Amino acid sequence: MSNNKYLEMLAQKYPNHRSVNAEIVNLRAILALPKGTEYFLSDLHGEYDAFQYFVRSASGTIKMKIDENFGAILSATDREQLAALIYDPINELKRREANEADFNAWCSSAIYRLIIICRAVSNKYTRSKVRRILPDNTGYIMDELMFADDDDNRQKYYQEIIDSVIEFKIAKTLITEIANTISELAVDHLHIIGDIFDRGPKPHRIMDFLMSRRSVDIQWGNHDVVWMGAACGNRPCIANIIRMNVSYNNFDMLEYGYGINLRPLATRAQQIYGDDPCTGFMPHVLEKNRFDPIPEELAAKMHKMIAIIQFKVEGQTIMNHPEFKLDHRLMLDKINLDEGTVNCYGEVYPIKDTNLPTIDPADPYKLSPEEEEVMVALEASITNSKKLQEHINFLYTHGALFTTYNGNLLFHGCIPFTEDGDFMEVTIAGKTNHGAGLMRQLDQELREVYFNPRCELDKADAANLMWYLWLGPDSPLFGKDKMTTFERLFIADKSTHKEHTVPYYKLIKNKDICIKIIRDFDLDPSKGIILNGHVPVKIKDGESPIKGEGKLIVIDGGISKAYQKTTGIAGYTFIFNSWFMALSEHEPYHPLQPDGTQEFNNPNIVTTHTLPARMLIIDTDIGKVLQSQIDDLQQLNAEFRKGTIKEVYPKRGKYYSKN
Known part of the structure; x- marks a missing residue:
C-alpha cells in the first residue's frame, strides 16, 4: 500500500508512459557518462588565497587540458598566460588591458581559446547540466559558442556574436564568466577534509566560497x-x-x-x-x-x-x-x-x-x-553573528564527522586504536563504542548538541562535547595525548611542549590496519582507500603521504603558512577522475605583485592509483541513486499497464485520463 502511494505521487510528475520512458532514456544515458572529477583538500586553516587558486586551477588539471588542446599550436608562454587568465581573470584582464596594443583583438582571441577549454572540461556532462551551470547573463552566448560546429554557414554567426560582444564592451565580463565556468566544470565535486578555521586570516571567505559551490561536502576537523x-x-x-x-x-x-x-x-x-x-x-x-x-x-x-x-x-x-x-x-x-x-x-x-x-x-x-x-x-x-551562524549551519548541512563517497572513506583525524592494533573502546557522552560505531555515535551527538540539546542542558553546556573533541586524548579529531598550550606559553623547557600522537599514526603504515578500518565502515578494501588530514606530512624529512601501501593518503601538506617550514611544501590536493587517482604537491602560492603580475606554479602530479577501466557514473554512488530511480519508473510503467494507476495526457493545455 505504501509503495502504491509512492508510485501515485511519482505519477504526478510523470503522468503517462511516454513521460516515464523519456526520463528512463535520459537516466540511462547519464549512467553511461564518465564519472566527474572529485577534488580533495584538507587543513585549509584560513588560507583563502591559496585555496581558491588550487580549486580554480584544479591542481594542474586545467593546465593539462590547455596542453592537450593547444600544445601543438601555442607556445609554452602563451599556454601559461591562458592558464593565468583562467586562474585569476580579473587581475589578468587588468594587466592585459594596460599592456596590449590592441586589447579588443586580444579579447577576441582569448574568447575563442577559453571556449575550446570550456568545451573540453564539459564533455563529461549532459548539455542540460552544463546549461544549468552557465551564468545567467552571458550563458546564452557561451552556450552558442561552446556547442559550435565547423559548418561554414555557422562561422559568420559565431563571429558576429564575438564582434557584438566586443562592440558592446562586455568582453571582460564574458571572459571572466567563461573562466569561472571552466573552473566550476573542472571540479565536479569538492571534498574538504577538515580544518577550515584558525591560523590563516580568511576562513570566512573560504566558507563563502564553499557555499557558492554546487557540489561540496566537508568532514569536520578539530578546528572546525x-x-x-x-x-x-x-x-x-x-x-x-x-x-x-x-x-x-x-x-x-x-x-x-x-x-x-x-x-x-x-x-x-x-x-x-x-x-x-x-x-x-x-x-x-x-x-x-x-x-x-x-x-x-x-x-x-x-x-x-x-x-x-x-x-x-x-x-x-x-x-x-x-x-x-x-x-x-x-x-x-x-x-x-x-x-x-x-x-x-x-x-x-x-x-x-x-x-x-x-x-x-x-x-x-x-x-x-x-x-x-x-x-x-x-x-x-x-x-548573534549572523554570518558565523550561517557558516556553522552550512557545516552541519554539508558536513559530517566522516563521509563514504564512491567507495572511499574520508575523515579528518584518526580512529582510536590500542598499541596492539585493536580498535580502542572509547567512552564519550556516556556511551562506549569503537571504530566506525564511535564515529557514527559522535556524528549524531554533535548534531543533537546543535539542533536538539537534551532538555536538562542548555546549548552552551551541551557543547562541552565539542570542546572535549577539540583536545581530548580519546578524541578521534585530536589524536594526541594532550594539548600543551599552557606549557608553550609559560614554561621554557621544550620537553614539556611535546604532544605525543596516538597509536593510529604508526599503525596506518600497515596495510592490514588500513584494510581493517575500511571494512569496519562497510566498504570494499579492494577498491576503496582512506583520505585523511590533520597531521602535516614532513616531506623535507623524507616522510611520505602514502601509507599502508597506498590504502591511505594523508593530504595535509601545509597549505597553512604556519606549517610550511615544517613540511617543506605548500600543501597537497588529491584528484579522483574517471581514469586515475593522483596526488598534487604544491609550491607556495604567490600573491599578486604591485606591478600586476602574478606567478603561478604548476604542481607536481603523481598518479597513485590507475583504474582497471574507465569509471562511469553507473559505477558511482550517484549511479546507484539513478538506477533506483529507473527501477521506480519501471514499476510505475507496470502499474500504468495494469491500469491500477491511471495515465493522464495533456489536451489543449489541460490533462485528461486515457481511461
Missing part, C-alpha cells in the same frame, strides 16, 4: 568543531577560538568578517597589563590587517588576557565534568607565584611570566569582574 562549539555559546570553545586568532593577528576576520566585538578585550587588557610588555604573547603575523591594524604590543596584551580566561573556563569545565578525565590539565592551581614556579606533571619548572594579577590563589579558576565582562561580550557577539 571548536568553532561549532563557540557558535553554541560554549565558553571554553569561545576562549580558544579568540585566543588562537588573536595570537595569529586575525583581527580583520574576527571583527569585520564575523562582527565579533573585541573592544572590551582590548580595553581591559590595556588596563590590566598596561606596563607589561607581554613578550611571551606576541602575535604570529602571517598577514597584515587591512581594516583593523591592532598594534602588536596591544595584541600581545589581548592574547595574554584571553589565554588566562581560557585556562580558567577550561578548568571550571574540567572540574564540572570528571568523566572527561582531564584533571591533569588543571595548571593554574599549581602555580607558585612567590617562588615563580609551576608544578607540571609532578615536575617543578620556572614559570616565564609571573605577572598574573587576575589569578586569585585562593580560587584560581574564578573569573575576575573584568574577565567576566569580556566573556559576556564575546558570547553575545558570537552567538
Whole structure:
C-alpha cells in the first residue's frame, strides 16, 4: 500500500508512459557518462588565497587540458598566460588591458581559446547540466559558442556574436564568466577534509566560497568543531577560538568578517597589563590587517588576557565534568607565584611570566569582574553573528564527522586504536563504542548538541562535547595525548611542549590496519582507500603521504603558512577522475605583485592509483541513486499497464485520463 502511494505521487510528475520512458532514456544515458572529477583538500586553516587558486586551477588539471588542446599550436608562454587568465581573470584582464596594443583583438582571441577549454572540461556532462551551470547573463552566448560546429554557414554567426560582444564592451565580463565556468566544470565535486578555521586570516571567505559551490561536502576537523562549539555559546570553545586568532593577528576576520566585538578585550587588557610588555604573547603575523591594524604590543596584551580566561573556563569545565578525565590539565592551581614556579606533571619548572594579577590563589579558576565582562561580550557577539551562524549551519548541512563517497572513506583525524592494533573502546557522552560505531555515535551527538540539546542542558553546556573533541586524548579529531598550550606559553623547557600522537599514526603504515578500518565502515578494501588530514606530512624529512601501501593518503601538506617550514611544501590536493587517482604537491602560492603580475606554479602530479577501466557514473554512488530511480519508473510503467494507476495526457493545455 505504501509503495502504491509512492508510485501515485511519482505519477504526478510523470503522468503517462511516454513521460516515464523519456526520463528512463535520459537516466540511462547519464549512467553511461564518465564519472566527474572529485577534488580533495584538507587543513585549509584560513588560507583563502591559496585555496581558491588550487580549486580554480584544479591542481594542474586545467593546465593539462590547455596542453592537450593547444600544445601543438601555442607556445609554452602563451599556454601559461591562458592558464593565468583562467586562474585569476580579473587581475589578468587588468594587466592585459594596460599592456596590449590592441586589447579588443586580444579579447577576441582569448574568447575563442577559453571556449575550446570550456568545451573540453564539459564533455563529461549532459548539455542540460552544463546549461544549468552557465551564468545567467552571458550563458546564452557561451552556450552558442561552446556547442559550435565547423559548418561554414555557422562561422559568420559565431563571429558576429564575438564582434557584438566586443562592440558592446562586455568582453571582460564574458571572459571572466567563461573562466569561472571552466573552473566550476573542472571540479565536479569538492571534498574538504577538515580544518577550515584558525591560523590563516580568511576562513570566512573560504566558507563563502564553499557555499557558492554546487557540489561540496566537508568532514569536520578539530578546528572546525571548536568553532561549532563557540557558535553554541560554549565558553571554553569561545576562549580558544579568540585566543588562537588573536595570537595569529586575525583581527580583520574576527571583527569585520564575523562582527565579533573585541573592544572590551582590548580595553581591559590595556588596563590590566598596561606596563607589561607581554613578550611571551606576541602575535604570529602571517598577514597584515587591512581594516583593523591592532598594534602588536596591544595584541600581545589581548592574547595574554584571553589565554588566562581560557585556562580558567577550561578548568571550571574540567572540574564540572570528571568523566572527561582531564584533571591533569588543571595548571593554574599549581602555580607558585612567590617562588615563580609551576608544578607540571609532578615536575617543578620556572614559570616565564609571573605577572598574573587576575589569578586569585585562593580560587584560581574564578573569573575576575573584568574577565567576566569580556566573556559576556564575546558570547553575545558570537552567538548573534549572523554570518558565523550561517557558516556553522552550512557545516552541519554539508558536513559530517566522516563521509563514504564512491567507495572511499574520508575523515579528518584518526580512529582510536590500542598499541596492539585493536580498535580502542572509547567512552564519550556516556556511551562506549569503537571504530566506525564511535564515529557514527559522535556524528549524531554533535548534531543533537546543535539542533536538539537534551532538555536538562542548555546549548552552551551541551557543547562541552565539542570542546572535549577539540583536545581530548580519546578524541578521534585530536589524536594526541594532550594539548600543551599552557606549557608553550609559560614554561621554557621544550620537553614539556611535546604532544605525543596516538597509536593510529604508526599503525596506518600497515596495510592490514588500513584494510581493517575500511571494512569496519562497510566498504570494499579492494577498491576503496582512506583520505585523511590533520597531521602535516614532513616531506623535507623524507616522510611520505602514502601509507599502508597506498590504502591511505594523508593530504595535509601545509597549505597553512604556519606549517610550511615544517613540511617543506605548500600543501597537497588529491584528484579522483574517471581514469586515475593522483596526488598534487604544491609550491607556495604567490600573491599578486604591485606591478600586476602574478606567478603561478604548476604542481607536481603523481598518479597513485590507475583504474582497471574507465569509471562511469553507473559505477558511482550517484549511479546507484539513478538506477533506483529507473527501477521506480519501471514499476510505475507496470502499474500504468495494469491500469491500477491511471495515465493522464495533456489536451489543449489541460490533462485528461486515457481511461
